[in-house]
Amino acid sequence: MPKNKVVSLNKLKVACKNCGLAKLCLPLGLDSGDIDQLDAIVQRNRPLHRGSHIFQTGDVFHSLYVVKTGTIKTYTQCPNGSEQVVGFHLPGEVVGLDGIECDKHLCSAKALETTAVCEVPFARLEELTSAIPGLQHQLFRLMSREITKETSLMVLLGKSTAEERLAAFLLSLSVRFHNRGFSPVEFNLSMSRQEIGSYLGLALETVSRLFTHFQDEKTLLVDRKHIEILNMDQLYNLLSNQTTCLDRLRVPN
Template identity: 60%
Template sequence: MTNRKVVSFENIKVACKNCSLSTLCLPMGLSPEDVERLDTIIKRGRPYHRGDHLYRGNDKFHSLRVITSGSVKTYTPNEDGGEQVLGFHLPGELIGLDAIQDNHHNCSAVALETTAVCEVPFSQLESLSSLMPSLQHQMYRLLSREIGQETEMLTLLGKKSAEERLATFLLSFSERFKQRGFSPSDFFLSMSRHEIGNYLGLAVETVSRLFTRFQDEGLLQVERKHVQLLDLPRLYDIVQGTDSIKSNQSRV
């Protein structure tokens, strides 16, 4: 019990200026003094465990959240008890932006593994951004980027084949892991096949079959949640729609 203090959450608090994620996060592009000011409003609480909710649809909105470690799934519960997965979020990513519009959450966010976050009380952020044009600018950029990302997702769901969807999904993680200093070709996915399928508008079975097919084609090696991408160029070809593994399939 005495060693509790050593790992107490107070001790793991980190300031933005010392945070490795600051180049991906709100402080991006801010002067050191501005980062200090931003830091004063940020709250760092205890980690969430797998399955814990950061917030739920209909909760009153008070803070944006930045993932600092772990990963988070956002989703909207839909009428008939099911859910639509809206995104998977990695360290450095800001969530809750959709709640600004009417001051309450429209979707839910749940930790997929042990996850730490910074909370950014929005009313304070708003006041601060009035005083700090660079912060205001960064907020506009982040909101706009979110819109752009959702737009890409619309294109994916509107037009792309199952194969293109999964390849896009895998490469998105590849790139995001790489940005964060991890291997772009060897990583663990923290979500289930079911969640992947839901996110991509595919049935679980289709996702499972695609993993198998991609593996048979030598594009990747998969062992449950552990994925190793073996042929990134080919995966990029698939995303573009300029390549398909089907031809090879039928040749065999």
């Protein structure tokens, strides 16, 4: 269906000011003129196929990337070959912040499905952030958010049971889908059980068993990668004696 293709390509080229993700992204809080300036430095390349990389460990850092559609997984490689997932990035989320410190990427980023990203050359972004205080502030905010997100995950990995980890993971996805205009109770996982396990510090068998368990309890309806949350409160209850991150996980009504 070539017509379909053209439509989706046009969507990819949408300017920041017309982009539905703008309120989650760098333009948040900017006026129209400032957004145009930002827009001028953003590069919108063709979508990545499933499995292809944005960058790999050791690559020279020169840009940040914002997911536009699809999902990006970031991961590191252990000397013994096994990989460790360090993040899943949904539309509107920034990838590549790890590279700023030493001008080299310290992890790899690959597409879990067909994925479009906006590339933001960092040197040019820094010029703009100097000139546009609101943009600078927003970038600081995004980086701060990254820090707090990772802190929450650290706490989760340090203290929680397998059940709590998976509940937190599903709620995090639910909230993020909701913020992006999708259903918070029904969605598709773009990652494998293996990858979820790696991210949560669990064996893939444990993840699989937990899905079965949640299904038995009527908390979830699981059909392979398709998830339906039947009992949201049940998931929240599992996190009720968890740390502060909870408020940020709650779907606003």
